Amino acid sequence: MIHSIEESPLCPIANPRSIAIFGASNRPDSMGSNHLFALLDHGFEGPIYPVHPTETQVMGLRAYQSVRDIPEIPNLALIVLPTHIVPEVMKECGETGIRHAIIVSGGFREVGGEGIKLEQRLKDIALRYGIRFLGPNCIGVSNPYHKLNTTFFEFDGLPGFIGLASQSGSFVTQMFRHLAGYGLGFSTAISVGNEADTDIIDAMTYLGACSHTKVVALYVEAINRGQAFLETARAIVPQKPIVAFYSGGSEAGRRASFSHTGAMAGSDRIYDGVFRQCGVIRASSITELFDFCWVLGSQPEPKGHRVVIQTHSGGPGGAAADACDRLGLELPSLSGKTIEKLAPIMPHTGSITNPVDMTFHKDLDHYFHVLPKLLIEERRADMLLIYLLLPIQVVKQTLSRMGLSEEQVLDEADKLIDAQCKSVAQVAKAGGKPLVGYTFRDMNARLIRGLRDRGIPVFPEPQRAARALKALVDYARTREKFVSGHA
């Protein structure tokens, strides 16, 4: 546990002032060129020094024949070179005073044989010169708050509150757009590769102290320093939640991890035990990892595990009830006081059991304001789960048949949707309880985006919403135990 990112060896790696890049050229199909392109594209604000044996300019930047020719000591070396020349370049970096590096190149421990020896050489050189590094066999860091993207993928995401420490580079780059689709993004994402020097625990420590990070996400293939992991996680969890997706638990998963980064994974049972001991919430897929982060980073702490479901359709309501129940979330019946207040707005086909099913509503205000307000104020409810569907085609047809022009219809419909989003967000805020939605419609619909942008997570099926609520309950319980000293 550290109190400031400045204490972390990863701080200059995730927030460099200047970068020397090795391996970029004017050949557009080389890996290094793509790393440089992505770095430039994201608008990194410090100086970038390409090092190239023959080119004098690379992508419009002045290039240097040797790292020794660079007019200052760069803060960070980004190395994307053929395996066998990496140690020599590291040595030169060390000699010129560079103290931080990201080694993208693969072909080390993960391929076995000669690769193991080469990785040891890297470590020896780093030790001799006091270089701290990420990798090898990684893609480095995405820190949108610092306009840093050392990966070979153009950044097409958003800055956000999720800090990721990952034993896979793809789960950094491939999540840029996945997260942006939900209005989410990374605070900082760190790909740790073979962990020859810094590892996933260092990355987790950094994220624990990072002020932009509300939730720490881990993609784990193997944890090598068990005790350090336990201690670090236990120190972070009372401050912010940690969620982990571990893929090494099955035999095939273990084999895959080994040939990926040379890591030795352990059985599911061991990892379950480790995660439980230190309060890390386990996710079963990369999708679920970020679903959990979404709700944990955006919703208040629930007081219990009782969920009230609001729907206007039986099937989606029933499926949500079933999903909650299977996870051990309770579906309380409503108190007499709430039932009394509900009576005037419920149609005779509706149901006031939980799920509360309005079946049909003509008045949008009933569904998007009166009902959620009554349900979030219900003393038996700890959380509210709402089925979201605003049949906007129907609304548009109605407006259109009222004689409005096409432009007016679109305009009025947008205003109407925005008003519902605002209303639900106000209800959630005033209620001070978690409120999560689900829908089967387009996740890009104005209603869904509008809610999302106001901090309401909306999932494309009730099962994912229910599991995320369960994670919220699990974290609240864990934190309580940790804070009270009962864990």
Next chain:
Amino acid sequence: MIHSIEESPLCPIANPRSIAIFGASNRPDSMGSNHLFALLDHGFEGPIYPVHPTETQVMGLRAYQSVRDIPEIPNLALIVLPTHIVPEVMKECGETGIRHAIIVSGGFREVGGEGIKLEQRLKDIALRYGIRFLGPNCIGVSNPYHKLNTTFFEFDGLPGFIGLASQSGSFVTQMFRHLAGYGLGFSTAISVGNEADTDIIDAMTYLGACSHTKVVALYVEAINRGQAFLETARAIVPQKPIVAFYSGGSEAGRRASFSHTGAMAGSDRIYDGVFRQCGVIRASSITELFDFCWVLGSQPEPKGHRVVIQTHSGGPGGAAADACDRLGLELPSLSGKTIEKLAPIMPHTGSITNPVDMTFHKDLDHYFHVLPKLLIEERRADMLLIYLLLPIQVVKQTLSRMGLSEEQVLDEADKLIDAQCKSVAQVAKAGGKPLVGYTFRDMNARLIRGLRDRGIPVFPEPQRAARALKALVDYARTREKFVSGHA
């Protein structure tokens, strides 16, 4: 089991020649008006006769004061009226000779008390006049092949091969766009509501005989005729797969079902047993229901349960291996012959264990043709699972830096993507084994759409792909048992 849809009482309901609609008016906010609007919007080709006490024209159609005034005997009555007048209208329909109806109106058995009596009256009238009907409390049928959409939702889907029998109307309408997002659609979808006359088993029987239906999907809250379900399913399963999502298994799910359609659900264990006995594959969510249908309706039968995974990235490969392993799918190592042939195209950082990880490939042909061809021909492989990512930004940058104009770049990139899709589809076809993809990128990307349109399912995470492959294996085993008489 029937051999032609003509034998089913649902045939005229799903394929009417003419429709009398009750409840539609010129008031745009009434339910009935929305049903008529959706019906017209989908382009139903037969005559539609609105029946309305006062209007002479409804939405541009001639309206009739009474069903008796309609110049022919309509094939189907679509009734969207207040609960208490439905029996009287049914009687009038019977008197004029109408023999099929969809009753959308709710407020019957599902609300208890008086509703139960009203539903009994409906049944008595139907019996007296020989009327077969769907509902009440349903939204009827979507049969895009007949341009029929009796729901209140505009059809924004595609015609397809999935036949749905659903105890929820929302799981018809809300799936139009969900399925279209994957290039899928309904052959026919039937919402059965309270099942006062025809039930989910009748719908399943119809779909079993429907030539457009390759897979039967069921959304089940409760099955009332257990023995008939068993027999019907057992007769269909050797011909086409049946997949069911049952949401009544938990206590909360049961309560929700009851207030939805008044059905009595049973425990998970009972339903698991029923489904197993008759070879119905169980899905755990509506998403999974259609994931399974996608693969079952598009892929050949696998010979066994061995999956080979192709990736160019360790994390996504490892996650897929883990997902397969957890489901009991086997990940065989490759035979010497395949390894020998792989050698020339694998980079030194790559891995020839399963997952086969190419790590980095400059030649698209290697990843989208040579590798999948070798792997699908591998005698130890029953199925191929491919991680799909074509870094098109990188390709575009490369083309652009080669001096092509922006237009040329887009054009060349599109051609290149299309060529890869074609190549993978050819490999799949020639291999005669199931081939499924997964990606974390946009499901609308040209690569994904291109594959999908050529019959290759691509899922947004490996877990969903693996579960769908497992369903394929389960069905192959079940079918074998059924056909050989060992079940």
